[in-house]
Amino acid sequence: MNFDFSDEQKQMRDAARKFLAEKCPPKAVREVLDGKAPYDKALWKGLAEMGFLGVAIPEEFGGAGAGHLELCVIAEEMGRANAPVPFSSTVYLAAEALLLAGSGAQKQKWLPKIASGEAIGTLALFEGKGNPSPKAIKLQASGGTLNGVKKPVPDGAIADFAVVAARTGSTGRDSDISLFLVDLKAGGVETKSLTNVDPTRGQAELTFKNAKAEPLGAAGDGWSILTQVLDRAAVLLAFEQVGGSDRALEMGRDYALDRIAFGRPIGSFQAVKHILADMYVSATLARSNCYYGAWALSTNASELPEAAAAARISATQAFQHCSKNNIQVHGGMGFTWEFDCHMYYRRANATALTLGSLSYWEDQLIDRMRKKNAA
Amino acid sequence: MNFDDTPQEAAFRAEARAWIQANAPKQYEEELRKSSLGRTVLKGANILEVAKAWQKKKADAGWACLHWPKEYGGRGASPIERVIWQQEEGPFGKLSGMFIIGHGMCGPTMMAFAGEEQKRKYLPPLASGEKVWCQLFSEPAGGSDVAGLRTRAEKKGDDWIINGQKIWTSGAHYSDYGILLTRTDPTVPKHKGLTMFFLDMKSPGVEVRPIKQASGQSDFNEVYFTDVVIPDSQRLGAVNDGWNVSLTTLMNERMSIGAGVSTGFPELFDFCNSLMLEEGPAIEDRSVRSRLANYAVKASGLRYTSMRAISALSKGERPGPENSIGKLVAGSMVQEVAMYALDLQGAAGVLSGPEDAEVAGKFQAMLLRAPGTRVEGGTDEIMRNIIAERVLGLPGDIRVDKDVPFNQIPTKGR
Numbered sequence: 001m002n003f004d005f006s007d008e009q010k011q012m013r014d015a016a017r018k019f020l021a022e023k024c025p026p027k028a029v030r031e032v033l034d035g036k037a038p039y040d041k042a043l044w045k046g047l048a049e050m051g052f053l054g055v056a057i058p059e060e061f062g063g064a065g066a067g068h069l070e071l072c073v074i075a076e077e078m079g080r081a082n083a084p085v086p087f088s089s090t091v092y093l094a095a096e097a098l099l100l101a102g103s104g105a106q107k108q109k110w111l112p113k114i115a116s117g118e119a120i121g122t123l124a125l126f127e128g129k130g131n132p133s134p135k136a137i138k139l140q141a142s143g144g145t146l147n148g149v150k151k152p153v154p155d156g157a158i159a160d161f162a163v164v165a166a167r168t169g170s171t172g173r174d175s176d177i178s179l180f181l182v183d184l185k186a187g188g189v190e191t192k193s194l195t196n197v198d199p200t201r202g203q204a205e206l207t208f209k210n211a212k213a214e215p216l217g218a219a220g221d222g223w224s225i226l227t228q229v230l231d232r233a234a235v236l237l238a239f240e241q242v243g244g245s246d247r248a249l250e251m252g253r254d255y256a257l258d259r260i261a262f263g264r265p266i267g268s269f270q271a272v273k274h275i276l277a278d279m280y281v282s283a284t285l286a287r288s289n290c291y292y293g294a295w296a297l298s299t300n301a302s303e304l305p306e307a308a309a310a311a312r313i314s315a316t317q318a319f320q321h322c323s324k325n326n327i328q329v330h331g332g333m334g335f336t337w338e339f340d341c342h343m344y345y346r347r348a349n350a351t352a353l354t355l356g357s358l359s360y361w362e363d364q365l366i367d368r369m370r371k372k373n374a375a
Numbered sequence: 376m377n378f379d380d381t382p383q384e385a386a387f388r389a390e391a392r393a394w395i396q397a398n399a400p401k402q403y404e405e406e407l408r409k410s411s412l413g414r415t416v417l418k419g420a421n422i423l424e425v426a427k428a429w430q431k432k433k434a435d436a437g438w439a440c441l442h443w444p445k446e447y448g449g450r451g452a453s454p455i456e457r458v459i460w461q462q463e464e465g466p467f468g469k470l471s472g473m474f475i476i477g478h479g480m481c482g483p484t485m486m487a488f489a490g491e492e493q494k495r496k497y498l499p500p501l502a503s504g505e506k507v508w509c510q511l512f513s514e515p516a517g518g519s520d521v522a523g524l525r526t527r528a529e530k531k532g533d534d535w536i537i538n539g540q541k542i543w544t545s546g547a548h549y550s551d552y553g554i555l556l557t558r559t560d561p562t563v564p565k566h567k568g569l570t571m572f573f574l575d576m577k578s579p580g581v582e583v584r585p586i587k588q589a590s591g592q593s594d595f596n597e598v599y600f601t602d603v604v605i606p607d608s609q610r611l612g613a614v615n616d617g618w619n620v621s622l623t624t625l626m627n628e629r630m631s632i633g634a635g636v637s638t639g640f641p642e643l644f645d646f647c648n649s650l651m652l653e654e655g656p657a658i659e660d661r662s663v664r665s666r667l668a669n670y671a672v673k674a675s676g677l678r679y680t681s682m683r684a685i686s687a688l689s690k691g692e693r694p695g696p697e698n699s700i701g702k703l704v705a706g707s708m709v710q711e712v713a714m715y716a717l718d719l720q721g722a723a724g725v726l727s728g729p730e731d732a733e734v735a736g737k738f739q740a741m742l743l744r745a746p747g748t749r750v751e752g753g754t755d756e757i758m759r760n761i762i763a764e765r766v767l768g769l770p771g772d773i774r775v776d777k778d779v780p781f782n783q784i785p786t787k788g789r
Contacts, residue, residue, distance in 0.1 A: 002689075373644075373648065
């Protein structure tokens with residue numbers, strides 16, 4: 001058994017960590033947080049040059065063709081650095097949808113642009129409050145055009161194209177839903193940035209007015225493709241969450257060693273130690289669930305749906321737990337704009353909702369475990 | 376990343392599986408599989424006898440204490456082979472419960488500190504389960520603070536005379552031997568005046584009194600020593616170096632990873648699948664699903680954490696203090712799971728008789744046993760200290776008695 005990343009994959013992690021430490025310090029994250037730029041363009045270009053954007057995209061489509069274990073490794077580092085770039089929407093959602101369901105021509109058109117950093121993509125799924133559900137999709141497709149409103153769409157204001165879930169039938173079944181590819185620069189789509197809890201990864205409202213769209217995958221397959229895309233993205237985003245959890249834990253630990261109160265480092269007080277120990281526990285459980293998810297993703301195992309839900313829940317809980325307690329350990333300083341704690345707290349709580357809420361994934365996990373049990 | 380055995384591991388697994396298939400006491404398999412924390416009962420059989428017979432059979436065929444050297448009754452197997460054996464032994468492994476202390480802690484301590492002749496005399500019958508050992512460390516005044524113990528050992532000629540009391544001693548009532556930590560010099564700071572021995576539990580002056588636990592069962596004991604004589608040849612390590620000897624014992628506790636800590640989750644999941652609430656099956660209730668999902672990811676997180684540790688083992692790395700999380704997480708989880716399973720039963724959850732309670736009172740037994748799991752082998756708080764200090768590198772607790780001679784440390788309470 002080798003339930004671990006290989007030495008080569010670990011080397012890639014080291015390279016990514018080193019690169020991000022240099023190109024994406026907290027100062028760079030703050031540029032986006034403070035609204036000076038919608039995302040870090042220089043970092044995005046650098047990630048493309050390093051081959052990180054196309055790490056799981058096959059070579060024939062301009063990627064590195066390394067695979068999904070390698071992408072998991074990169075994802076963890078993106079989370080650790082709190083990178084203010086549209087990585088998750090472009091790479092986990094748009095690229096995965098194309099890889100799963102795109103025609104040869106569609107892959108040829110968009111994947112090389114993703115790998116090279118020329119195109120930002122996203123998935124337009126939600127229409128207001130609620131969780132992923134075929135019933136919640138009202139946006140109408142007919143005659144090759146889309147009409148309706150999507151929000152929130154991650155990185156929707158800066159994306160070049162979107163994979164859009166639309167209604168193509170009225171039978172009340174999942175097969176009423178189909179997916180479409182929309183070139184957001186081609187007209188027919190109005191985009192509006194929305195204020196959100198984590199400005200380092202934007203959210204937008206997209207209004208489609210007779211927007212031209214081409215089908216992605218077969219008509220009526222939309223929901224089944226979406227489910228797979230969300231599962232794959234859940235594993236990848238979970239790695240970002242684990243990276244963020246670890247960083248938040250480190251920040252808390254370092255501060256507890258550094259800060260003196262009552263004549264001793266606060267990390268020598270059992271109450272503080274135990275907060276940090278519990279952060280370690282939740283981050284470790286999440287990491288282990290993520291490793292199983294990575295294995296399932298990279299081998300396309302039948303266990304993927306269950307593994308993805310477990311990784312998603314565990315990593316969401318861990319990142320929320322670690323980021324909030326990092327602030328607690330920092331005390332009053334942790335709650336200031338000046339300290340970096342809130343950037344992780346923001347990211348933790350935004351990513352917790354990006355692919356559907358915790359309660360949605362809890363429901364999914366139990367459904368999937370029941371199915372396996374019945375089988 | 377893969378779950379495959381190496382060819383060598385696969386061969387070992389096949390051999391182990393075939394032998395277990397041919398030799399395990401299969402008539403008890405179902406009962407053992409179903410038994411959960413707090414209750415392993417074999418109908419119409421004495422579990423001690425069944426356990427001893429299985430252990431003896433394993434020893435005779437070379438499957439006992441796998442990682443021990445052959446000359447002491449083991450097999451000289453690698454740590455990963457030990458894990459494979461545990462996986463294959465499955466529910467029959469639960470029969471090894473009464474040997475855990477002897478095999479996991481006393482044996483390794485004897486191996487590190489006893490003389491060669493003693494090792495050859497005492498270790499093989501320990502490995503084969505013919506002789507059961509216990510560990511006499513904890514005292515009313517020294518639980519988490521092990522070094523605070525007061526049982527005295529005084530030198531008299533070639534012998535030591537022991538007086539004092541131990542507590543929480545698992546299995547002392549059926550043990551043949553024990554390892555014993557004593558105070559030999561009360562005038563120096565507490566860690567510097569301890570000495571380790573092993574002794575025959577049938578020695579005159581040893582009195583074992585079972586403690587009735589909150590669960591109603593009696594797995595632990597108080598052990599009283601009145602002028603018990605131990606020859607100096609049964610001393611383990613140097614006089615006043617007992618603390619270092621005991622660290623060897625305690626570190627070996629951590630080696631027993633991969634045995635699969637009980638979380639109660641599989642039992643709860645099955646229960647929720649079969650339980651009918653007024654509104655329908657429990658598993659279809661939204662709040663039940665949320666709770667279950669939370670337990671599910673903890674249980675799977677622990678399972679895969681242990682797989683990561685096994686991977687490290689198979690690469691020849693030693694398990695570190697990070698493995699403390701298994702006991703910490705599983706301990707409180709099993710307690711929460713038990714409480715939740717009773718809650719789901721409503722008013723009837725209070726009933727614990729096998730005839731009246733759901734699933735034969737399994738969760739009620741789990742509830743009453745669970746508090747002990749969070750204390751024994753290191754409390755939750757000690758586990759958190761271990762993680763904080765040894766994994767995260769935070770400063771140790773302030774110990775005001777560290778440099779004070781033992782007999783000048785104020786003492787009160789138990």
